[in-house]
Amino acid sequence: MPYEPKAIEPKWQAYWREHAVFAAKVDPDKPKFYVLDMFPYPSGEGLHVGHPKGYIATDVFSRYKRMRGFNVLHPMGWDAFGLPAEQYAIETGTHPRATTARNVENFRRQLQSLGVDYDWSREINTTDPRYMRWTQWIFRKLYERDLAYLAEVPVSWCPALGTVLANEEIIDGRSERGGHPVVRTAMRQWMLRITAYADRLIDDLDEVDWPEPIKKMQREWVGRSVGTRIDFELANGADETIEVFTTRPDTLFGATYMVLAPEHPLVEKITTPEQRSEVERYVEATARRSERARIADAKEKTGVFTGAMAAHPVTGAPLPIWIADYVLATYGTGAVMAVPGHDQRDYEFAKGLDLPIVEVVSGGDLSEAAYAEDGISVGSDFLNGLSTSDAKQRMTDWLEEHGKGGRAVSYKLRDWLFSRQRYWGEPFPVIHLEDGTTALLDESELPLLLPELDDFKPSGEFEPPLARSREWLETTDPATGAPALRDTNTMPQWAGSCWYYLRFCDPNNEQAPWSEEAERYWMPVDLYVGGAEHAVLHLLYARFWHKVFYDLGLVHTVEPFQKLLNQGMVLGYSYRYYDDNLAGAEGVEPAVYSSSEVRIDGETATAIEGGAELKARWVRAEDVQRDADRRPIHPDIPGLVLEEVTEKMSKSRGNVVSPDDVIERYGTDSMRLYEMFMGPLDKGAPWSDAAIPGVHRFLQRAYRLLVEETGGGERLVDLADGPGTPDQQRLAARAIHGVTEDIEAMRFNTAISKLMVFSREIGRDAALSREVAEVFLLLLSPFAPHLAEELWQRLGHPQSLAAEPWPTADAALLEESTLTLAVQVNGKRRDEIEVPADADDETIRRAALASPAVARQLAGREPKRVIVVPGRLVNIVS
RNA sequence: GCCGGAGUGGCGAAACUGGUAUACGCAGGGGACUCAAAAUCCCCCGGCUUCACGGCCGUGCGGGUUCAAAUCCCGCCUCCGGCACCA
Incomplete structure (x- = not known):
């Protein structure tokens, strides 16, 4: 039987789950390592292959750190309040809670199929009353410290949609959805006094290990x-x-x-x-x-x-x-x-x-x-x-x-507008009294849950949906019994994501948002990986809250995220043309244009001939046809040549690739390996299905290294006992050294290439030895954990290799006895010489000058200077 | 306009502190195995030139520093991302 990921992968995912292999527990005797992914909003569309890039990277690194003896915390959860579920609710009447639950199910299934080592016992959901309770609790703290206040703030109000719009939702003074007019008007809203922390938000950046461009963007955003x-x-x-x-x-x-x-x-x-x-x-x-x-x-x-x-x-x-x-x-x-x-x-x-x-x-x-x-x-x-x-x-x-x-x-930084006129968010734990004052709800009354509604539309002019439920809205002041009103705003999506990394330390605590013990042990986050689009807002808001927590004595570090890494975007090939059906009206036959017939000026496109205003359209990648010259053409409009562009994957561009399909064809290990092999983690690159067979073949070779086919079945290959031949030992030492260095520096692409070289060379001259085979599997395991576990088991190990110690290289084996040096004449490579590793400069110099190629280049001239670069080359200047 | 990042084979890329440019993979070409195909394995694969040995050119473009530059400096070009009158 050949390598069968479909048999191997579910088996090991079940094993990890059943044996709680990745459950993290506070253990003061072990050094901790906290790896965090930016948790996703579980959208209805599910994951595309761009999302997992960061998750796979953190998985590789956390598996590696675990093998290096660290107590690893690697959790996952859901940033589940948000607009799409609410809009869906407005359109269909489906409660956002139902939509969210369904989407979470799908996301969890997809993430689990990637085999990432999350501790699922720590899964959190920002919409869960047990979580929301503490988000509201934090708001109380902000209010008590005078960091939350009500103010009349001008906002963009769209009467037709009955809601306030963000700048990016407004195009030419009209709403992006529907094209309704938008007016600037003042509304009474919650503000958070982030400006009180402006200096610290700049100055404390010196404490963290973040990419310099991100620090710079944050400094400029605060704009002192x-x-x-x-x-x-x-x-x-x-x-x-x-x-x-x-x-x-x-x-x-x-x-x-x-x-x-x-x-x-x-x-x-x-x-x-x-x-x-x-x-x-x-x-x-x-x-x-x-x-x-x-x-x-x-x-x-x-x-x-x-x-x-x-x-x-x-x-x-x-x-x-x-x-x-x-x-x-x-x-x-x-x-x-x-x-x-x-x-x-x-x-x-x-x-x-x-x-x-x-x-x-x-x-x-x-x-x-x-x-x-x-x-x-x-x-x-x-x-x-x-x-x-x-x-x-x-x-x-x-x-x-x-x-x-x-x-x-x-400062450029302004206070943070913290109200949203929506349903699907955290209600504010306050009441408004008839005398115009505002009072906090008592801690014992948290969580304040959302009212149950069956209509989620705004309830009228300036009235958010929460105002629909009179019985929720109208309440009494527990202190005096006087009538009072609840606040009809909800918190923005940022609220939940501003402190989730702390909840992960202690997710089931019912007495406090987190315990001091858990916070002292796990914090700060040692490695935080996510998209660069959160470079400013999310990271700035979370840092602000963290500093408030610090002032309250709730956390012991000034900054939450020690090291930050932005994964590059996975792009997709999309296929574009233009037409003049600007409003997207149905049943019309628009005039169509190929990109060569269109002039682009800023955000508007016009026809070169005639000057009509045009809108870009996309053909789904799988529907694109090719003409005789291999040019992409429209499937239904004859002769319309499409423009191939690489851009961010999105449904509207028709260039989304689902991990489900890739896993179905090649298995998770192949997809993981490909995503890490594409190039440097922080660089964007277009997804190419055509390149996956390459890494898949590598995994097949790895499998055949240890398993051979017999008549009807398969068996473990015969392995030599002991440490292997001197050559094999040297290869293993070099692989350990190189792969370790690359993983430490998050250079996963070159780590994988070293594994490819190792697997090809290792069985070349002699039968593979057991020890060398085990080294190979351990080095491979962070990248392709399912295959590595399977082969590890077939070698006779009853336990998962997740807790095996990472191999170490014998320094003596890394030393070479002879070196190959390049010989240059006037900076150009002309020959190479082999010398003992301990040869002195004079010996090397003589060997270089003895080269016939050098003599030919010198043509009788005397060398003016000979430069010996140890271990590298000799340059003869004439 | 300003800020950041990047330009290396047909393609994704490597070269870590200035020291043998193109590792590894994809695509392509050739061969072995096979009745044949698939799979697998081996070899070739920047350009020009030479029968060959070899030579010349080559990391977006133009200069410079250096024994030596993809890497450092100066001046440009292109692409991607972010920001937008910040007094």
């Missing part, structure tokens, strides 16, 4: 900038000041006007009657435009004069106050002092509206552009002659002395 606050008084003596933040206080003498964001609260107050109608029109127009649209025509700067004037803090000169949408209400103070000579945006605005531009830093040419670089201050009174950095100091000191400003720090 150090500068000066300046107070501008109104020129008419009104009792208002405009506060401004700037990183260039040295240019204060160059300020020729002020600009407020249209949403700035002072706009209303200071606008003069003559300007009022124009200002109101502008403010209204800005509110109607989406943030995206505002950004899109950033080049054209518009604005309106308010009629009011501010006084220059030093000279007292009047500065006209404008409003313009290039000033953002959400950054700094929502107001800027405009220095058109030295800020490009102010320059463009001033040019467009004919406002004065003055030079206060020398070095540029203001007739061309603003000069934003450093220089020497000019036309700036007491700053004249100072360098930019000295002038900044001097001006800030002056402002402090005169009570008109001072040093300040500003």
Whole structure:
């Protein structure tokens, strides 16, 4: 019988489960290792071959660490609140709980078929009341620490969908689904004071072993900038000041006007009657435009004069106050002092509206552009002659002395909007009293469960679905018996994923979210693997919560994730064309275009001929036909050549490959091996079915190394006793050394190639010895655990190899007795020589010069220099 | 525009600290085994040139540093990802 993964793999998956081989228990006598995957949202579509890449990598590494004597924690669970289940509920009436349960079943089955060494006894689900209870408990802690507060926040409200939309759900001011209008409006919502942790979120990045680009993105997201606050008084003596933040206080003498964001609260107050109608029109127009649209025509700067004037803090000169949408209400103070000579945006605005531009830093040419670089201050009174950095100091000191400003720090980071107007999330453990105050539910009342509904749509204007259940909504204050209302918002999906790594340490605890003992033993996460798309938000939010836990004494480390790794995306080949049926209407015959007939400009596609606006369409990869030139063509539209692109796998692109199909054909071990062999873990690569037979053949060879076919059955091959021939021992030592190094560095692709070489060479000169065969199986086992276990058992071992010690290489066997050195003449390789490993430079030099190829190259010239690089080469310079 | 990452055979890739460019795998070609095919095993496989030995060129492009550059430096080009007027 040949290698039969279908017989072997389920057998070992059952064995691991039944013998609880991967169950993790606190054991103070053993070093721990906590490996974590970013847990998935169990979508209805199931896994595609891109998802498991990270899971397989953590599996390889955790199996390796276990064999190295570590007590490994490798858990899995479900981030199961979320929009798709709710949308499905709105459409079909199916309760999200039912959808979620079904999807979890399917995901668990698929993950288990990969043979990953999860400790399934620790499985968690964020929608489980036993989990949700503690998420709400954490919210109480945040509230008690004044890190959660209610605020009126502008959001994008879509009346037709009855819900608030995120920026990415809005296209051209309309909802992505359905194309309904969206308006900006203020709503009372929960906010989390993440900005209180801004400095620590930047500074503590120095503590962790993360890819530098990710750290950088996080630092920039927090966006700390150090500068000066300046107070501008109104020129008419009104009792208002405009506060401004700037990183260039040295240019204060160059300020020729002020600009407020249209949403700035002072706009209303200071606008003069003559300007009022124009200002109101502008403010209204800005509110109607989406943030995206505002950004899109950033080049054209518009604005309106308010009629009011501010006084220059030093000279007292009047500065006209404008409003313009290039000033953002959400950054700094929502107001800027405009220095058109030295800020490009102010320059463009001033040019467009004919406002004065003055030079206060020398070095540029203001007739061309603003000069934003450093220089020497000019036309700036007491700053004249100072360098930019000295002038900044001097001006800030002056402002402090005169009570008109001072040093300040500003962040890009904003507080975290923590409410969602949805059903399928954690309800807030609070009640709202009639006097307008808010009170926390007592711990004993947790979890606060969702009301049972059969209609999940929003219940009306500004009313989330939770408002549908009056009996849930209307309650009483347990303290006073007074009537009270529950909060109709739910928490965002982030809530559950912000602390799940802590729950995994102690998933069944009913007294606390986790015990101190478990946290002290398992934390921090030693290796965290997931997609780079979570580089900023998830990791920043989780770090924020962790720091709060630290301040509460609930965790003992400042940072949760010690080492982070982003797996590259598995891409799929998709096949694209275009048509002019923009709305996707049915029953029409759209004009179709091949990509060569289409012009792409940003996000819009137009026909080169005729200029009609077009939309991209995809043909499912399995439906694509080929013409005589092997070009991909449309199956139904004759002659339409498709464009082959490699992009992210998704259902809409028709390029999804399911692991179920791959496992059915080749087995899990082959799929695992292929995913690790494709290339470096952190690099993206297109999935290719055609390459799998290569690794599958390797596993077949591995199987035949130990099992031979007889007439009707099979038997173990005859193995030599003892450690094997000297050659075999050397090969084994080298394989152990190389594979170990590669796994430590997470270079799984090269580890596998070393295993391929090892298996090919090992039986070449003599019968395989038992010891060498065992080394091979142990090295193979993290990658192809099912096959390795099977063969290990056939060698007569009654126990799983999961707990076997990892082999070690005998250092003496790694040393070579002779070395092959390349011989170069003037840097070009001309020959090679064989020398004893301990040969001295003089011997090597003589051997190299004795080479006939060298003599031919030198053609009688004397070598000027001979460079001997130990163990590598000899370079003769002539 | 800014920030990050990457460009090496027909393809996925390797070369770890500057030291023999293309390991390993896919596809392709040839051979062995077979009545035949599949499977398996062995060999070849960057380009140009030479009967051959060999020679020349070659890691996106152009320069540079070095005895020696895929690797370091300067200037560009292309692709992928992220961010978007941050005062």
